[in-house]
Amino acid sequence: MTWILANLDLIAARTLAHLALSLPAIVLAFVLSLPLGWFAARYTWSRLGVLTAFGLLYAVPSLPLFIVLPTIIGVGVRDAANVVAALTLYGMALMVRATTDALVSVDPAIRLSATAMGYSGLSRFVTVELPLAGPVLLAGLRVVSVSTISLVTVSGLLGVNNLGLLFTDGFQRGILAEVLAGIGAVVLLALAVDGLLVLIGRAAMPWARAVRAR
Amino acid sequence: MISFKNVGKSYPDGTQAVRDFSLDMPSGQTTVLVGSSGCGKTTLLRMVNKMITPTSGSVWIDDDDVATLASVPLRRRIGYVMQNSGLLPHRRVIDNIATVPLLNGVPKAQAHSRARDLMDLVGLDPNMAARYPSQLSGGQQQRVGVARGLAADPNILLMDEPFGAVDPLVRADLQAELVRIQRELHKTIVFVTHDISEALALGDQIVILKKGAEIGQAASPQQVVAEPADQFVADFIGVGRRSLNLHLQPSASGYLVVDDSGRPTGRLAPGSLSAAGLPQLAAPDPSGRP
Numbered sequence: 001m002t003w004i005l006a007n008l009d010l011i012a013a014r015t016l017a018h019l020a021l022s023l024p025a026i027v028l029a030f031v032l033s034l035p036l037g038w039f040a041a042r043y044t045w046s047r048l049g050v051l052t053a054f055g056l057l058y059a060v061p062s063l064p065l066f067i068v069l070p071t072i073i074g075v076g077v078r079d080a081a082n083v084v085a086a087l088t089l090y091g092m093a094l095m096v097r098a099t100t101d102a103l104v105s106v107d108p109a110i111r112l113s114a115t116a117m118g119y120s121g122l123s124r125f126v127t128v129e130l131p132l133a134g135p136v137l138l139a140g141l142r143v144v145s146v147s148t149i150s151l152v153t154v155s156g157l158l159g160v161n162n163l164g165l166l167f168t169d170g171f172q173r174g175i176l177a178e179v180l181a182g183i184g185a186v187v188l189l190a191l192a193v194d195g196l197l198v199l200i201g202r203a204a205m206p207w208a209r210a211v212r213a214r
Numbered sequence: 215m216i217s218f219k220n221v222g223k224s225y226p227d228g229t230q231a232v233r234d235f236s237l238d239m240p241s242g243q244t245t246v247l248v249g250s251s252g253c254g255k256t257t258l259l260r261m262v263n264k265m266i267t268p269t270s271g272s273v274w275i276d277d278d279d280v281a282t283l284a285s286v287p288l289r290r291r292i293g294y295v296m297q298n299s300g301l302l303p304h305r306r307v308i309d310n311i312a313t314v315p316l317l318n319g320v321p322k323a324q325a326h327s328r329a330r331d332l333m334d335l336v337g338l339d340p341n342m343a344a345r346y347p348s349q350l351s352g353g354q355q356q357r358v359g360v361a362r363g364l365a366a367d368p369n370i371l372l373m374d375e376p377f378g379a380v381d382p383l384v385r386a387d388l389q390a391e392l393v394r395i396q397r398e399l400h401k402t403i404v405f406v407t408h409d410i411s412e413a414l415a416l417g418d419q420i421v422i423l424k425k426g427a428e429i430g431q432a433a434s435p436q437q438v439v440a441e442p443a444d445q446f447v448a449d450f451i452g453v454g455r456r457s458l459n460l461h462l463q464p465s466a467s468g469y470l471v472v473d474d475s476g477r478p479t480g481r482l483a484p485g486s487l488s489a490a491g492l493p494q495l496a497a498p499d500p501s502g503r504p
Contacts, residue, residue, distance in 0.1 A: 113300025116265060116372075117313050117362075118290035131304045207304040210346040 003177035011166070015185055018162040022149045025084045029091025029144055037099025038125070051097050058093035062086070062154045083155045090151055091144045098140020102133035135208050138201045142194055149190040215241050216262060216370065216402060221271035223257055231257045232268070233426040239419070244396060244403040246417035248410055254427030255406045259372050262404060263292045275370070290314050293363030293371040297378045299355040301347040307358055308343040314366040332361040337391060353384035360392070373405045377412065389415050410451050414439070422447050469495065
């Protein structure tokens, strides 16, 4: 406890660095999964291939990926870009499937009705299908956000600044409080971002919580 | 007027949903396409707004071949009401009704005020404007569906079994409302149903369809009941079976109208015989014997 109180500045700085790595990865995974999920949902023949390919990404061990990826995209191992890129890939491994499932879950009768009203293809996707896929998309995004925030710590082994450094440093110097502080901060951060996502979901999708009057 | 000219629709797997269908649907009238499921009636309906394109023949709206019209603007000027309402679950009732005007770029305030007028027309409580579709009963949802179909003031209204999923009492209400609205608005309505009594209640022209959308008979409701074109039509409307073959049966309070199996379907209205120029019947024997 004394260690924690004496190092609050350090923990805060590591937390901010942690967020700076995980938030871009979460957002990128979400945005990049949309067209892929749309494609897999729209073209049934592609679904098995797309989902299997991205699902397999998750099987790639994270430490080697952090080391191999820089040689492919031409950045340094400790660059934030490297960490964000790797985490985005892991996020997409989960999110492409969630996006596909979310779009497939939209009632075909609603899609038909929107077409009959005179929605063009793109406006129908953006203003009807995407909002209706919202609850399932959100569920996927929550898993991605928790998983990403936890995975960032692995890059601490490489010396990248984030809460993971508290584990490695605490382990090497035998400071148990530092390790525990690192774990606690990661869990709290994951909970906070998850809670924020839930609140955003409620604000953006009031209809999903509308109770039946009958 | 909507004209079908030798329209056919076949699918790559060889099924022929529509073989060779030709019919005129006069403006300002209600044409009801009625038949069993799989007879192609919904296929025909969806050809009018290009949701389905025929593989042969052509569909005309006044002087335009539908095939030559762009589909999005065409659909926006044709009202569409479907079974289970097809309302957008994430939009409030008022926005659902205003869907097409909003798509057409009508300012929101104006579209909403129009939507409120329509809620009044279809008999919806103004308090429901801010609700979501899931918060309405099935009958209320269908009223919203009808209001939405009318929002852009289309000349043509396509209705695909709009009252099929509500209970019989509400259905009768909705049918009566539609008749009242149609008397006021004179739209060209194409109405699809498998329920012959609904067809008789709503149609100016009844089109009884066999498999492959072959026309069994296309005529006024009176004509269809009085002179069914063939055995198929007679069976379909029930004249050949029992439900529309009616008899008078005396009862304690006057004459009952019953079908062949003795099920009562109504009561002979006082004075109806003399109004038709027929002699009065003697008061029924309370014992139940004529």
